Amino acid sequence: MVKIETFSVESWMDRYETQAKYNIAETCCASISVDQLRELSEDKDREVFQTATALTYGAIRGSDALRSNLARLYSAKSTALSVGNIISTPGAIQANYLCAYTLVGPGDHVICHYPTYQSLYEVPKQLGAEVDLWHAKPENGWVPDIAELKSLIKPNTKLIVINNPNNPTGAVLKKSFLQNIIDIASEHDLIVLSDEVYRPIFHSINPVDPEFPPSLLSMGYKKTIVTGSMSKAYALAGIRVGWIASRDTDIVEKIAEARHYTTISVSQLDEQVAAYALHQNTIHSLLAQNIQLAKTNLTLLEKFVTKNDDMVEWVQPLAGTTAFVKFHREGAPVDAVDFCQRLMEKTGVLFVPGNECFGEQFKGYVRIGFVNRTEIIEQGLNKVTQFLRKELDNVKLAN
Template structure:
């Protein structure tokens, strides 16, 4: 099996540890252990007492009953039995694709988004057609192109909603059109839903729209806990859930006793965490958009309350060279757009700590000024 290098992950693996001002990440500012455990209302004492009494065996293989019930409650059509715990959303995506896609299958993937969603099917021998995001249409795809791409033998349509790194969101009306097209040929629709909007924009899961819908998610982005490494795959179909169960036995035994307990605590206090994160998104979005408005060498199609953005550069060097030089001279880390097949852009994660964002934007502006100097 051959697979392409994972562009964004390879970049971060090489450069994120050397950055002093990281505004490249896609999560909302991470919670500390103290902040999470304090959610128990007893300064973490209740959490740690429970943990100290837990045996470090395999625990609940598919996720504890409490975890499965809490995740089920995020949907209207997904019973707890159809929730399977995974190693983040990357594990959920891999499990679903690995379980269903075979050599010579035809799949359609939204592009460019999260590389996993098209390169894993390619590595399994599938034919992958791209359904293109259009920068000229605020990074939204054209439903007419999907109608042209769909085939009687299309096995799966893979989406990232909201999309990384562009921040565009497919609304319910649009998703219903996708479902109608998929249903016409019996195709599955897998949607990586780790980026939910936090600005009040309505969001609907594919698992609540389609009996062959597959939703993947995790605690990493919207819930500010990427270090927990807990995600899930869900579907309204028990038949599909059982297929995932079988393949999951070959890829993951359990999420771990500690991680499951922490995930349950986070989901039990979902409302408090989301309230905290809405404040961060709103505050940082204003700072960021004000900066874009006054910075002549950038432009932006604003994300819809989502923690990632795709900033367009107006500079005389390619985006990867720009990012390397920026990091070397200022310590500011961005992700080159070419790592997402979007050259001339960068991923800027504006939902980091506010002071980090402000410092990063100031240093970025200073670095951009070198291109304003007249040449002899």
């Protein structure tokens, strides 16, 4: 039997999400309806669904409309990406699973950027691979050390996994840093998997910045894979559409073969919504709305941290929808699980405890998802401030 560790963050969300009055643990940009999506389109007469289409399995690797729109997004000025280099999946979680399932097994070694979403390192372990975590630290802005990456490489290393922008910290691996990763991978003939599910919600770094991070797919190294989805940046988690893209045809074909064992195809209806959202008539308005929402809400979160700076500290995120915030009492970190449970019971505000869901070393940390609807963030943070003033003394301290 495969040893499966508890998927802590998903178990936590499963336990509390439907009970929360103020969900500030949600990592998606505020979800929208199909009607709201249509209102964002420049062509409001264009139908989202092709209702005359027979509901067969559809295109096995993903609809042409969806993959064409994705290919356009990933195509560099000098090098187009073929539709054939993209495969759709039921969400990014399945995309990441398939990459590990296809590429690693017993005897292989994987290096994973950390902290991050648990499945990125736990699934390779379940498949029998040896996994080393490449630690990012707050004192370095949650950016890991390139020298440490070099030291982690072994003769059997096969895969480097990064998450950019990062969950839970909101940190960004910038362009020159990504180039360092590619140079190391190229030297050792390694595959690099970049989970880019929070791209392109760049709220605090400007695209004209020379260090602005491109998709890893655009940096010239063939043995790269990127994954993404409609859930986070595109506010459409309910359609369960993700994807895998690589310029290495051999990798794509191997993943396609493995995919037959897990996924015949993605729902035609879901893919039609995704294709509509990613169409040139819609995508710019959709992303502009979500990036502005992130900026507006981040200002609220920044004010919250400043107001409570005797109990709260953070590294301000540069991108994505999450922040990793540390709560303490007179310098001693709180027990984040006790803090989050009491907060939920007293106020209805949902946070995610860092030590429970991202690693025992993250004492006092909670993950905050700040790109839900602004009124939820504002009201919820006000409740947290009241809780800190009245209840923090009752919260256990971390061991």
